[in-house]
Amino acid sequence: MLVAAMNPCPCGFHGDTLKECRCSFSEVTRYTKRISGPLLDRIDIFVEVPRVEYEKLADETVGEISQKVRARVEAARQVQRERFDGRGVACNADATALEVREFCQVEPSAQSLLRTAMKQLSLSARGFHRILKVARTIADLDGAGTITTQHLAESIQYRPRSLM
Numbered sequence: 001m002l003v004a005a006m007n008p009c010p011c012g013f014h015g016d017t018l019k020e021c022r023c024s025f026s027e028v029t030r031y032t033k034r035i036s037g038p039l040l041d042r043i044d045i046f047v048e049v050p051r052v053e054y055e056k057l058a059d060e061t062v063g064e065i066s067q068k069v070r071a072r073v074e075a076a077r078q079v080q081r082e083r084f085d086g087r088g089v090a091c092n093a094d095a096t097a098l099e100v101r102e103f104c105q106v107e108p109s110a111q112s113l114l115r116t117a118m119k120q121l122s123l124s125a126r127g128f129h130r131i132l133k134v135a136r137t138i139a140d141l142d143g144a145g146t147i148t149t150q151h152l153a154e155s156i157q158y159r160p161r162s163l164m
Helices: 025-032 054-058 066-083 097-103 108-120 125-142 149-157
Strands: none
Touching: 066 125, 097 125, 108 125, 108 149, 125 149
16 A cells, blocks of 8 residues: 655645745646656545644534444445455455456446546546546445445546646
């Protein structure tokens, strides 16, 4: 598993709502291009993490408790173990292209979203399969047998925008 982080630009403030970025467009572009496209294409999930405002940090509202999240993840992992039993695959991320075709069924209404994403994001075959594997995992966490438009849309939003 690879987990990585990087600033959005050399100064670290590109896109910040409070502090202005002092980098030129070419500096930002050069900075983000330091990571090759083929390497980026092998990363499943990209998440931009904006500055957290004081109000959110000081808010005493409690989110979902860890035990509930853990139970949902364990249930999804069990579904995946059963799905790939005897195939030498442990989870959706390890699925081959043939297994993606077999197990990542997308509901008919989501097909047009997938087609649009393929064109607009200029997805490679690898990127296409990564979107489906992540969508399958989201559907597993949701307890759904088929990948819906909602699962697919969430998966697509985890693809990089500015780095490709």
